[in-house]
Structures are given as C-alpha cells and as structure tokens.
Amino acid sequence: MLRTSIATVSLSGDLDGKLTAIAAAGFDGVEIFENDFLAYPAGAAEVGRMVRDAGLEVVVFQPFRDFEGLPDPQRSRAFDRAERKFDVMQALGTDLMLVCSNVSPAALGGIDRAAADFRELGERAARRGLRIAYEALAWGRHVSVHRDAWEVVRRADHPAVGLVLDSFHTLARGLDPDTIRSIPGDRIFLVQVADAPLLQMDYLSWSRHFRCMPGQGGLPVDRFLGAVAATGYQGFLSLEVFNDLFRAGSARQVATDGRRSLLAAADRIAGERLLPPRVQPQGLEFVEFAADEESGAELGRLFAALGFARAGRHLSKEVEWWRQGAINLVINCEREGFAHAFYITHGPGVCALGLKVPDAGAAMARARALLADEFHQAVPPGQLEVPAIRGLGGSLVYFLDAGSALAAVWEREFRAVPQDSAFSGDAGLTGHDHLVQSMDQGEMPTWLLYYTTLFALDRTPELDIADPGGLIRSQVVQAADGALRIALNGTRSQRTLSGRFLAEFFGAGVQHLAFASRDIFATATRLRAAGVALLEIPENYYDDLEARLGLEPDFLESLRRNGLLYDRDEGGAFLQLYTLPFAGRFFFEIVERRGAYGGFGAANAAVRLAMQSRSVEALR
Numbered sequence: 001m002l003r004t005s006i007a008t009v010s011l012s013g014d015l016d017g018k019l020t021a022i023a024a025a026g027f028d029g030v031e032i033f034e035n036d037f038l039a040y041p042a043g044a045a046e047v048g049r050m051v052r053d054a055g056l057e058v059v060v061f062q063p064f065r066d067f068e069g070l071p072d073p074q075r076s077r078a079f080d081r082a083e084r085k086f087d088v089m090q091a092l093g094t095d096l097m098l099v100c101s102n103v104s105p106a107a108l109g110g111i112d113r114a115a116a117d118f119r120e121l122g123e124r125a126a127r128r129g130l131r132i133a134y135e136a137l138a139w140g141r142h143v144s145v146h147r148d149a150w151e152v153v154r155r156a157d158h159p160a161v162g163l164v165l166d167s168f169h170t171l172a173r174g175l176d177p178d179t180i181r182s183i184p185g186d187r188i189f190l191v192q193v194a195d196a197p198l199l200q201m202d203y204l205s206w207s208r209h210f211r212c213m214p215g216q217g218g219l220p221v222d223r224f225l226g227a228v229a230a231t232g233y234q235g236f237l238s239l240e241v242f243n244d245l246f247r248a249g250s251a252r253q254v255a256t257d258g259r260r261s262l263l264a265a266a267d268r269i270a271g272e273r274l275l276p277p278r279v280q281p282q283g284l285e286f287v288e289f290a291a292d293e294e295s296g297a298e299l300g301r302l303f304a305a306l307g308f309a310r311a312g313r314h315l316s317k318e319v320e321w322w323r324q325g326a327i328n329l330v331i332n333c334e335r336e337g338f339a340h341a342f343y344i345t346h347g348p349g350v351c352a353l354g355l356k357v358p359d360a361g362a363a364m365a366r367a368r369a370l371l372a373d374e375f376h377q378a379v380p381p382g383q384l385e386v387p388a389i390r391g392l393g394g395s396l397v398y399f400l401d402a403g404s405a406l407a408a409v410w411e412r413e414f415r416a417v418p419q420d421s422a423f424s425g426d427a428g429l430t431g432h433d434h435l436v437q438s439m440d441q442g443e444m445p446t447w448l449l450y451y452t453t454l455f456a457l458d459r460t461p462e463l464d465i466a467d468p469g470g471l472i473r474s475q476v477v478q479a480a481d482g483a484l485r486i487a488l489n490g491t492r493s494q495r496t497l498s499g500r501f502l503a504e505f506f507g508a509g510v511q512h513l514a515f516a517s518r519d520i521f522a523t524a525t526r527l528r529a530a531g532v533a534l535l536e537i538p539e540n541y542y543d544d545l546e547a548r549l550g551l552e553p554d555f556l557e558s559l560r561r562n563g564l565l566y567d568r569d570e571g572g573a574f575l576q577l578y579t580l581p582f583a584g585r586f587f588f589e590i591v592e593r594r595g596a597y598g599g600f601g602a603a604n605a606a607v608r609l610a611m612q613s614r615s616v617e618a619l620r
Contacts, residue, residue, distance in 0.1 A: 002274070004262045005029035005059045005238035007192075008036040011251040015040040015047065018251055019054045025255035026371065029059035029236055032092060037061075044091030052093065059236050060133065060190055061089045062098030067121070068114040068152070069107040069142060075117070082121060086128055095130050096189060098164055101140030101149065109142040115155035122158035133189035135164035138172050138203040146170050150183055162189030166240065167224040168196060168211055172203055177224040185232030192240040193262065195219050211241045213261035215452060216445045225269045237262055245442050257446050260370045264453035276366040278456040279357050281484040284432045285400050285409075286328040286354035287513060290343040295583060296320070296333040299348065302582060303329060305530040306515075307427025307523075312414030316380060321414050325430040327515060328354075328410075338377055342394065348583055350510035352388075352396040353435075354409075355484070360387050360399040370453055384409055392437050392447055393508035427526040433516040433591045434476075434485035434600065438498040439508035441473055441490030451477045451486065465605045468613050469495025476600065487600060497612050504585050512587045520575045520592035524562040527577075527590075535578035535615060537563050541607050565604040571596030578608060580615050587612070 004027050011018045015036045022030050030051060037047060051058050064085055067078050082097075089097055099121075118134060125132050136149035143149055146165055153163045165188055170177055195217030196210050214221045225237075239258045246254045267274045291299055296318075300310065303322045311323040318333040332339035332351065342351040357363045364387045368374065373390040386409065391397040400409065439447065451457050457477040465472045470493030478485040489511070491498040501511045517523040527534060542560045545551060549568065551559075559566055565576040572595020579588045591601075 003028045003236045005236045007031035007240040009033035010241040013251045021251035021255040023054040025259045029057040044088045048093040058094035060096040064099045066104040068117040100135045101137045101143040114152045118156040122161035126160040131160045133164040138169040164190045166192040168194040171219040177227040180227040181230045188233045214265040275369045276362045279363040280456045282356040283483045285356045288330040288352040290339040290351035291348045295348040296331045305532045324426045354398045360401040363399040428523045429515045433514040436487045436512045438489045438511040444490040467496040467609045514589040533580040567601045567603045
C-alpha cells in the first residue's frame, strides 16, 4: 500500500499550520525539518502529540549535517550532537534520523573512514531503538552520488544504518537511476521525491530554489521511481521540495498538489493500475458564460454577429443556448445558484466548461482519487445532474459522455426558439481550436499538474512572450489528437494583458476562446459585414511578413485587407483573427490551420498583444 509523506520545509507558514495542511491533503506522514522545529515554541513531546493528533506519523527528523569523516575534536562533538538529536527524536516519537553527506571543508575523504563513523553511530542509535539513514547530497564534499552513499552503508554493515534515496540528487547529476535496482530494498530506509526544471546552474542553488512536484519539471522521476520499485522497497514516498514560489504560496494548495503528484506518479509506475485511467478528452461540448440581463443581451448580440444561432432556451432557467457548427455556447443569466455567484464575483465571463469524455463516472472516480473538489448543486425534478469538479478560478468542469448526459442535455433541458439572429447564416466556424486561461504565474504549476494528472494531456515547452507591460509565460497542455488544447498564460505584472484581465476579472479564468474556421477569409468578410469590432494589425507587420516569408503579393494583400495574422512551420500554416475585448475583459480568436501546423502563432504574439493593449487602453 502506498504511504506518502512530505517534508515541512516544502510548505509556507509555521509548524502547526503546515501540519494542518499536510493532514488535510491526506498524507500519512511528515518529515520534521529541524529549522521548523527549532523556530516553534512548543517542545518535542508536544510537537509529537500535534503530529499524532493530526493523524500523521513522524517519518524522519532531518537533517543532521556534517557528521562523517571529521578529525578530532570535531568528530567527538559530532557524536555528542547526534546524542542530543536522539533525545529530540525520542520525544517526537520517530525512530529515524536523516544524515546528509558532509560538506564541511574539515571533512576527510575515504569510504572506510565514513563507514566506521556510521557503524559507531548506528550502534549508539540501536541502543536507543533508533535508526540512521544516509543521503548523498549532490554537492557533498566527498560523497555526492547515491552509489558512494550505498557503499558507505554497505561497509558500515549495521542493521540500524540504511540509505536515503533522493530523486533530485540522483537525477540532477545525470546518474542512471537503474543503478538503484541492485540495492536491497530493506537497506533503503527512506525515498524522497522531487522534480526540477532543466537548468544549467550549481547543484546547491538549483536544489534550494527550483525543485518542484513530480510531473512539474523535466527530470526523469518516473524512471527513478521504477528503479526504486524494482528493489522491493516498501517504505514511504516522501516529498522534499525546496521552491521559492511554493514557500510563498498557500500551504494547503501546495500540500494538495504534492499528494496529487505522488499518487499520479505511483499510478504511472504501476501501469495505471492504482487509479482509474487518465481521462481522455474528446473535446468541448459547451462553454458557459455567466452574465446579468444587460451583459447577457450584449453577449447574445455578439454571438449573433459571430454567426451563432440561438438554438434554444432553458425550460426553467434564464439560460440561452447558442450554436454554430460543433460549437455550443451557453449564456446563464440566472439570479441565483452557481453562475450568479460567479457573476457577482467576476462579472461577465466563462464560468464552466462541458468536457466530452468516454465515461463520466470513471472521470469522476479519477478526479476524486486525485483530490479534485467535487461540485454539487440542487437540481429540479426531471433535470439532469451532470457530474462536475472545480476548475481554475472557481469555475466548473462538467463531464459528459455519450451514454448519459451528452445526448440528453440539449434535448431534455432546452426548448427550440425561432431563429431571430440579427446575422442570418453562420460565419464558417466549425469547432473549438483552443482556449486560453490566464493566471498569476505562481498558479501555473498547480494547474499544469491538475490538467496533466487528471487528463490525458501532454505539456509543450514553456514560452516567454513579450507583452508591452512585461513578460507572459505560456505553456500548452493538449490531447495527442488535438481534441482539447488549453494554453495556460501566467504573469507577474499587472500591466500585461493577462495581468489586466486578472485585475478586471478578480482572479484567474478563461481570457479567450479560439474557434476554428473552414475559410478564415470568408469568415473575416462576414464578421466585418455584421459589424464585429476586429483587432487592427499595423502595416509594419505585413511589411515584415513579406520580408521574412516572401509570400505571394496577392495572398499578402488578402491578409492585410482582412487584418489576418500569419505563421507557418514545417507542417503547414496558421491564420489568426481577433475580436476586440468584450466588456474590456475576454475576447475571441478565429483560426484556420492548414496542413499539420502544430503551434499557436507564437511568432505573432508580441504584435497582437501590443495592439490588444492599445485597444484596451482606448476603452478606458
């Protein structure tokens, strides 16, 4: 059975707040980091009771530093220090102390010298019913790899002396994790897990500031865990994550992210046998907007101008259904319930996504297992209760499958209305291409983990996009078949377009929706005829486009005349068109993918962000 733990150093706050967050996330144990203990006003016995009262176990007390290989008199003092820490351990109620490899300039080398020190320390610990676990720090003075640490433990040859394996220390050095497979599992006393982005910097700075949860970085953590599993290790999987963002954020959120990451990682190693499989998204069935009567009517006029037809009105609610191609949009103007509360908080905007999945029940089962927040709301008799979980910014993600609500939601809950669209005929929009969610940059790791552990979505590399008000960090998660594409945009600056959205919207959310067009030139002509306000693109952009790509003059002129942006890669071409923001908040993008183009027009981002910023300023 998987037992999970996390080090208190991974979280923000004081010790009791950390324990509360760790217990709420469902962890089984906790590593007590010495600095957290030293800075807390209660004694070891009381802290131990706090841990047990929270339903947790003290897995280890750590770290004990600069122990092995010292000359006298430092060596004698090191043993004296250890005895004092043994007193603390016994009061805390833990039998394990982590000893990390020596970094002191006074330390002497030699595997046998280190092994002799650990043999004596193990003997002292055993007399008190305690154990010692040795960890190789990647920057250790003489021992910096797990193979050397294991050799010290092996030569110490004492039952109270074992090994700590830490994924960061192994993988950051580029060591082959398969070398772990030959270590007996019963000699491994603790396994610590952390991921990290791939950076070129010294090991100490990399470790102290940039570790992250498994699945959030670029290290091959799954290979490491697979090698550990092959040893027969049966102990805790414990997170030890040093990260400046995490230690400045919500302890509860970081703890939840941490446990979710461990559960998902263990599931992958087990061949997805521990949890229901990752949810395979089959596309967006609907996007729901929260509004009041005035903004809802204005939004309806915009939908009509974009070529959507009002397909139905809800049987009992102030809810409208708009449709074009495979796109379903919902405007919810109810004066009570979730959408109304969302509108009161954020104003008009996307409050829910309806996601098509193969099995809604299995999707909910995986979401529950991975600690997603379920959502329930009273449903009138005869109406459907569609399973849902909380998403970004307090929004909802509904699960609909072909066997239940997907086919029935439109037929059972809406009545047809006369086609009174102010713009007759569609505009050639066929379906959803992607959506963009904006958030504070500190939230991005949480939502990347949310999407990639719950759903069968893969990450693309991060991009930094230049906005006139600062940088926007962007990363896409997408299904292999393109059925769902979500771009996550994070910012630290309130002056960027994303930052302004966050301020206007009072939180994270969907900043824009991108619809696919069968013929974007025809779509542009129809939208202009319908009076849709479109983003103007400067002449300089087209001059540069001609210089860079050598486009045919007639084609370039068509792009210019229609205000289209253009990009291409080895697979094909990408054409883009943007509306001006609705209520100064969110906007719509129209795209046409030609061939196997796989990107999102990143080459055009700086230009369109500059023009969008100008348009937002003009509305103020």
